[in-house]
Amino acid sequence: MELPSYHALAAMVITVLMFVGFVRGRMSIEIVSLLTIAVIAVGLYFFPLEGTRPIDGVALAFGGFGHYALITICALMVMGRGLVVTGALEPAARVLEKVFKINLQLGLLVSLLIALVLSMFVNNTPVLVLMIPIFAALASRGALPTSKTLMPLNSASLIGGLATTIGTSTNILVVSIAVDLGMREIGVFDFTPIVLLAGLVALPYMWLVMPRLLGNNRVEAEENFRRFHTRLRISGDSDLVGKNVSEILPKLPKNIQFHGHHDGALQAQDRLHLSGTHEGLEDAVRVLKGELAPNWVLDRIKRNASAKDADILVVEMTVTADSRLITRTLPSSGIADLYGVAVLGIHRPERLLGERDQYSDGGDLRMSEGDVLLVMGLESDLQGFARADSLLMLEGARELPRRSKALLSAAIMGAAVVTASTGFVPIAISALAGAILMFVTGCVKFDRVGRALSGQVIVLVAASIAIGRVIDESGAADWLGQALSLGLGYLPPALVLAAIMAFVTVLTNFASNATAATVGTPIAFSIAAQLGLPPEPLVLAVLFGCNLCYATPIAYQTNMLIMAEGNYDFVDYVRTGVPLVILMVTTLSILLALWYGL
Incomplete structure (x- = not known):
């Protein structure tokens, strides 16, 4: 066997160095990715591949930034952002929330099974796009943090996609190449039992072990625990009208506390003194059908937002020593009339709340220095309020969901998923069309699109595409395949299957699924002929290996989709993915050998 060309050798060295750079973590993922692209560009300019010009190497290195895979990922992120900012997925989130409230582990198990089953029939990329928000x-x-759920969900969806020939585009590619080489066409569900059995073996790991190997990306900042005191106004259409307070207490969210006394049955426009976190108060408004501010103020804010095509924000503001609001109550402050904003609640340390002089005769809290107000309004009005009344606006403003467009954004996402999963159009086209419609219809605004995209993911995708092309075009993948075939004649069938699967898994985690499929399938077919084995189990070993892309974020586009939301590092994929790869390779190899009687 000949030694690899210096281009192939250099490609393998660069790949290993990039992997080491990611794992060590001394430099950020963005820097390692950009350095990789720069080394490829400079190297191929001065030492071009055979039959190419120096400028072709530069185009190869930077081609990832215009690659359809990167465009697809960005478009999917934009559509996901549209679902979030319109609140389209809140009903689904509330249903799953009920399961998680029964038991967190039960909720995660149900979610894993949903992701696995859906991905058997629908491409796993749109499945993850739907589940991430x-x-x-x-x-x-208050459920499990995204860092502990998205990685297991991604793994479950990849196993589901592995179970049928239509689960991923890579499966179709492997089957079509094998048919071209003379093998019978594999049916859609021919290998489903093998994968489901392996999935049952892997499920306890994904469900119970993987979350424990991942950190907690939930921000436990002090302001997230601020409790705001407010008056919840009972609306006329509320189910609470005519009921006593004792009847509604069980309906309150767990972090909501009722204060004071209320005699008799509740009537429309009654005000209940509650306290809770911002999220808890939102839940209380939804459950109890009330409002945290007068209806006329809220209606005016919504009309202005619609007229100006602006987002409604909820921000926290601190009362300073120079503010005119000190000693005033909300009803006597005139804030709504003067500035067109609504104060939803007031936060104050609990140790001060018991002092009598802090309350007016009507029971309203008098504002004092250091109070934090929860204020809703348009950005310009909020800034005017802060300037005029000497308030300090805190970071972390939240946009209220544009619920009027929730159904529209869900329809756009649904159409993109259906057209891609049925093969009517490629996922790249459906995702781009969906992203454009999100912009045109106002579900996502152009000036906010940066919040949907992750610079880290963008440069990582571009670098992985460049590495994959260099490994393929330099001949490194072919040389590795030839090296593999030399020693397999001395191994039992189960180990032959494991070796092929492991080889393809390495390729797919560092190059691409397509490269692994196009290189691995002919090699498997050739090895089967040399060893006198049926080609089908060896081809399936390639198909399985192409989908065992858990160990690096560059292995598959869904790995990159979850990276920003889960706040994952490269080492998180290695720590959780390598054991799963070993588990799946071992289980699938044994099951293949038993299934085909090898």
């Missing part, structure tokens, strides 16, 4: 919403409601 749902689990981000669940995390904000």
